[in-house]
Amino acid sequence: MPYNIAMTSDFFYPQPGGVESHIYQLATKLRDRGHKVIIITHSYQTRHGVRYLTNGLKVYYVPFFVIYRESTFPTVFSFFPIFRNIIIRENIEIVHGHASMSSLCHEAILHARTMGLRTCFTDHSLFGFSDAGSILANKLLKFTLSDVDHVICVSHTCKENTVLRAALDPSMVSVIPNAVVAENFQPDPNAASKTHITIVVISRLFYNKGTDLLVAAIPRICELHPSVHFIIAGSGPKAIDLEQMLEEHMLQDRVSMVGPVRHEEVRDVMVRGHIYLHPSLTEAFGTVLVEAASCGLYVVCTRVGGIPEVLPSHMTVFARPEEDDLVNATSRAIKEIRMGRVRTDKFHEQVKSMYSWTDVAERTERVYEGICRGERVGLMERLKRYYGCGVWAGKLFVLCVVVDYLIWVLLEFLFPRSNIDIARGWPRKAVGTGERSTRRDRSRRREGVLVEEENARN
Known part of the structure; x- marks a missing residue:
């Protein structure tokens, strides 16, 4: 009904x-x-x-x-x-x-x-x-x-x-x-760099999203892995902290801050990377993790809130919400990607079957x-x-x-x-046979419309 x-x-x-x-x-x-x-x-x-x-x-x-x-x-x-x-x-x-x-x-x-x-x-x-x-x-x-x-x-x-x-x-x-609408997050193997590992971060830049952890971890990750680059998308009050960190450590050539992106542009940013980093301090679910995995990214995330429920273990590397552990977890993920141990090309179909x-x-x-x-x-x-x-x-x-x-x-x-005038409703879509609901059950009388053919059909 x-x-x-x-x-x-x-x-x-x-x-x-x-x-x-x-x-x-x-x-x-x-x-x-x-x-x-x-x-x-x-x-x-x-x-x-x-x-x-x-x-x-x-x-x-x-x-x-x-x-x-x-x-x-x-x-x-x-x-x-x-x-x-x-x-x-x-x-x-x-x-x-x-x-x-x-x-x-x-x-x-x-x-x-x-x-x-x-x-x-x-x-x-x-x-x-x-x-x-x-x-x-x-x-x-x-x-x-x-x-x-x-x-x-x-x-x-x-x-x-x-x-x-x-x-x-x-x-x-x-x-x-x-x-997630998996069709909107198709992987593109040719979009990511073949010469270096790219880590993507797409998040609101607020304290609860772990931006302070990100500010502390990026210089250390860049020092440990000279071929690693970052793409950071998002906006918020913590953006100034990231910009100051880039100035202090002179990482402008390795960390690209693209600012806020519309949802339809998220996929285009994600496919440019190999790893998705999510340093959140609290999270009930984390839809962006599903989107990243659907795009074929290996996910590094903190073990907080409902995040451990989102993806299977072979798609993720978990870290405690601490600077040292986040750096170590990211380093493990970089090593796994370089050695080809993770079949990220299989992630999209797996995510598609899990979430609808x-x-x-x-x-x-x-x-x-x-x-x-x-x-x-x-x-x-x-x-x-x-x-x-x-x-x-x-x-x-x-x-x-x-x-x-x-x-x-x-x-x-x-x-x-x-x-009070009753608004005319947008025409309802016909319900598919698999959902077992007929046009008669759609009850157009709620819209203030009398459908005479219903009486004839009955």
């Missing part, structure tokens, strides 16, 4: 990244399976209002103030009027939020539950438990997930982390990993089916759930929910649903 789904997050195109790619690919495959999917995110510099992507995916770029790393300023209630208008216009049944640090995601789930909609949340990150930022983020997550229908995590490590942070029942958390967005969409669809079969929860039951979140936090959460409910009642009175 097809559903009308709204995916909500602060993180979406044109910004590149793993969460952004995940939302786009999942939405595309769900549309291929006959579902209606829209994206709700904040406006970017050149994108405002409603846009249609090339495959017909509809995106609402809502004008909200961005405060840090593309996260909007949390207002709790000011998003409700426009969110309600979008939900009614598009006949949305399921709201699917992405990313723990997305304010729009948390607010959308709160408002959706107030409106009686089904909700789902996907966590893409790992967080600690001791520093002030993590404590606040965990309390916010507990608030949101106290009244969500189901949670999806991208790795088993991520699931354990989320269950502990939000005090969840593990049975309501599923693990559905990221995937179609499989991710099918598993997500089963989550939707499960939450739509569940019983609906009334306001008093919701308040009980929030009240149990803490001595002081519980009372604050209850107050937020009550105010949200009163705002909803006021909006229903001031702006009746009957006065």
Whole structure:
């Protein structure tokens, strides 16, 4: 049975990244399976209002103030009027939020539950438990997930982390990993240099991505291996540290910094290398590792978070998140490549058989089916759930929910649903026979369209 789904997050195109790619690919495959999917995110510099992507995916770029790393300023209630208008216009049944640090995601789930909609949340990150930022983020997550229908995590490590942070029942958390469009990451044996080993790094240049480790390790690797060159792609506040390191050690001729690259250009950068280096300090999954292996690169990465779950051992060399171990692991990988012990030419087909967005969409669809079969929860039951979140936090959460409910009642009175135009939907794709869903099951009445031939067929 097809559903009308709204995916909500602060993180979406044109910004590149793993969460952004995940939302786009999942939405595309769900549309291929006959579902209606829209994206709700904040406006970017050149994108405002409603846009249609090339495959017909509809995106609402809502004008909200961005405060840090593309996260909007949390207002709790000011998003409700426009969110309600979008939900009614598009006949949305399921709201699917992405990313723990997305304010729009948390607010959308709160408002959706107030409106009686089904909700789902996907966590893409790992967080600690001791520093002030993590404590606040965990309390916010507990608030949101106290009244969500189901949670999806991208790795088993991520699931354990989320269950502990939000005090969840593990049975309501599923693990559905990221995937890769293998056809977009074909290897090219002729693109890489035949005279020297090239190590590729594609990452946001932030502390949590291990940029400080990279700054410390590159001079030592270059000193140990005179024929090794680096290509570094990405942007961020740590880029200045890399540039200063190149100046200090005079490595400009061996380290090329190409700056930010669009997702469609990632493959062209990767195929120029032999090894992919990923020094991250924390990672829930690491889609870029799958993309690198698909391009035929030998992967050197830190053994943190969900990274050990991503690729089999013959494709990777693991290191502790320490300078010495990272240098040693990279040296081992360079030696393996030089001696021809690693069959990187086999990686692409192996990755293609392991990861598929179609499989991710099918598993997500089963989550939707499960939450739509569940019983609906009334306001008093919701308040009980929030009240149990803490001595002081519980009372604050209850107050937020009550105010949200009163705002909803006021909006229903001031702006009746009957006065909101229903948006015409993009034509749904016919569902393949292997998915066993007929055109009749696609239920066009959700779009406000009456299909007379259905009666004749019945």
